Amino acid sequence: MFARVLCDRSPGLVAGVVLIESLWPQDGQSTMDLLAAEARAAVCQRIRDEGEGWRIPPPSVRQFDLGDEVLERSIEPRSSDQPAATFNDAVNLQGDAPRGTYVLANDRDPQPYASTAEELATHGWRVLEISGGHSLMITQTDCVARLPMQAVGEVAAT
Numbered sequence: 001m002f003a004r005v006l007c008d009r010s011p012g013l014v015a016g017v018v019l020i021e022s023l024w025p026q027d028g029q030s031t032m033d034l035l036a037a038e039a040r041a042a043v044c045q046r047i048r049d050e051g052e053g054w055r056i057p058p059p060s061v062r063q064f065d066l067g068d069e070v071l072e073r074s075i076e077p078r079s080s081d082q083p084a085a086t087f088n089d090a091v092n093l094q095g096d097a098p099r100g101t102y103v104l105a106n107d108r109d110p111q112p113y114a115s116t117a118e119e120l121a122t123h124g125w126r127v128l129e130i131s132g133g134h135s136l137m138i139t140q141t142d143c144v145a146r147l148p149m150q151a152v153g154e155v156a157a158t
Helices: 001-007 037-049 067-079 114-122 140-155
Strands: 016-022 100-105 127-131
Touching: 001 016, 016 140, 037 140, 100 114, 114 127
Parallel strands: 016 100, 100 127
Antiparallel strands: none
């Protein structure tokens, strides 16, 4: 969500974007608008039951399919609450956004970001599939570290 707003607010400064299992809103949409109905219901339930009506407790890291129990145990205590308003506030966009590369973990089932990848592909985005669960920046550090430079090279070539 933040990347989309940043691109909108900085026209000409952002030539391309690399997103890793992210949402990409249109004007007037919020995170809640972009979640699948089941996920939206689960988040709302957690806000009511565990978040005192204003916060979203961190999810279990197991849902991110990291595939490494030691890694999961090291991440879980670092997870923190998120204000619920960050899921409900809609973005206000004025311009077009640059195209980019969308990275999708190919070892998640169900894959909650598949529809975002499909939508962006119809708008000319390159979609890469990599194994390593939702937190590819943790499980595939070398690959993810190379992605921005590859994207810069692709933009320079056009």
